[in-house]
Amino acid sequence: MSEMTYLRAISDGLRTEMRNDERVLLMGEDIGVYGGAFKVTDGFIEEFGADRVMDTPLAESGIVGTAVGAAVVGLRPVCEMQFADFVSCGFDQIVNVAGKMLYRQGLPVNITVRLPSGGGFSGGPFHSQNPEAWFMHSPGLKVVAPSTAEDAKGMIIASIRDPNPVIYMEHKNLYRRVKGEVPEGSYETPFKARVAREGDDLVVIAYGAMVHTALEATADLDGASIMVLDLRSLVPLDEQAILGAVQRCSKVVVVDEANYTCAAGAQVAALIAERAFEDLDGPVLRVASPDVPIPFSPPLEAAVLPSVERVREACRQLLEY
Amino acid sequence: MATSSTDVPIGPSTPALEDPSAQLTTEDRVGLLRAMLLMRAIEERAMNLYRQGKVPGSFYDGFGQEAVSVGATWAMAAADRLCVLHRDLGAHIVRGVQPAAILSQYMGRAAGITNGRDGNVHFGDLRTGCVGMVSMLPDMMLVAAGMAMAFKLRGEQRCALTWFGDGSTSRGDFHEAMNWAGVQQLPVIFILENNQFAYSTPIKQQFAVNPVERAAAYGFPGVSVDGNDAEAMFEATRLARERAISGGGPTLIEAVTMRMHGHGAHDDMKYVPKALVEEWRQKDPIDRQSARLKELGVDVEALRQEVRAEVDAAAKKALAGPMPDPATATDRLFHPREAQEILLEDGAAPWSGFGS
């Protein structure tokens, strides 16, 4: 075990798996010589060489499309989108080529696409998005979103080993803010939910950066016993864990940093409405960004992103219900 | 060299190809004709089945363009990999896909290559080293470039090939793939199937400069070839493959041809001047190859009958096969971790030059 940031944990996972498996190669813009826009692959080119830490042309469709080709002849590419937002330029290759290949013709596509996501830094409308729901709505893709350093490492390794296309959401606001003990060597974190804090009166369901917002918001909430469920994986969605938490707590707040409509949390709320109606002692409340682009100026951005205060408010409201 | 039928200037003239017959035995030349006859017979049968309501959706064929896929695929080795497009059924035939499996595919039967999950030529039999196309054009150029990238990274003497139409050159993935292949000097062959139209849109509304000329701007050669001559297609592809596997990088081959049917079975192609179709009918690739073989004393009529009988039997078999079980509609979305790794396998490579 050693303590490291969420960002270093991703690096550690990538490095571990590259040492384990020579089929693994990294592809992305400025990831080699420069070490990546966020320095996730800092120093990699020295250890693994320019072939395996490939500085690509500025071409997201190209990155994903060539990765698919390399995967079906035996490599295990890990693609970095410089910011999650730019995945829109590679969307077609992910959704139509990678996502449908196995279903259509029995050919698995073992690629991992890393998406540095999320707001909170005045990134503005093109460097702050949380596009995970686009991919949840596209059959054939797994979508994961670790919130801790330990899971960040275990899930990048599990994503690379998974024979299917995996969209790996890494929230930029966790990169250097979140630290934790991370096991040495190789291990995998399963694509299943995790109880971030036990509790009985209410459950907050979240993933990625919002797990930390939820934990902070409910650390001391008028003495209530509040569970925080960290989904970790959005596809597959750990329905068992969600339904179990609802049964235990009977009150649910679902938090997304993404835009409200059709967000991951909307799927969670729908699942609960369909399968756990009898267990509820109140409406399912949702906290998310309103349906606007993420604005640039700090007061505007703060007005949009879910805050500790908004989560606390939702919990209070529901506890009093 | 074939002439282009519009006022868009065509690309650099074909470099003097070596005499293809020097590379092809009589058996090869019969094989080329046989594959083209099979393609035409299967597609004709499928069109009939479509009219009888047995092929759901729509149906797209490569009538008149058989030489483009058959000739090019004849030059590919077993370990090479292909992304096959919608006018290129001949590629699947040369790589070893059985006619009954193709007809089952068109009819959405359980025995189709995709088991009913996708229609018409949207398939790739992984046992033949082929990746099935997606509809989005020309996405497969990038997939082919990626396969070539893997070959180059591993130091393997293999190459990847894909086709795409004139219309497909307008989308961004054409640029991304051409640029990527040029930057990394990948062992990939891009075949631009210039059949003069993209659905109803003639090439003069598609590009101001013939895309074969763009190759130079991406750092590799582009050549125009008579796409209605299977042997010329073979030879151009063979040379491109030689370059590719010896580290010479990509090649863009423009196969100049003509779409002789509507875009799909539903399209009466009123927008195509009749005289143009008539002009191209004289250049039919099957007639061309038949004439060559007759001169060599090959009994072409016997070959035609043999192919017809094969397709009859295949249609019978396909029609007798069951539709897919609706209970399987949600299967095989994800590959289980514990299951064996599945990769593309080697396909048939009948060219005598490979010693087979």
Ligand SMILES: Cc1ncc(C[n+]2csc(CCOP(=O)(O)OP(=O)(O)O)c2C)c(N)n1
């Ligand atoms: C990106 C994209 N847009 C639209 C279509 C619908 N479409 C299918 S085939 C076709 C024409 C393609 O023309 P071309 O690339 O010249 O190939 P051809 O069919 O002539 O062989 C169109 C517009 C498509 N398949 N992909």
Ligand SMILES: [Mg+2]
């Ligand atoms: Mg065309």
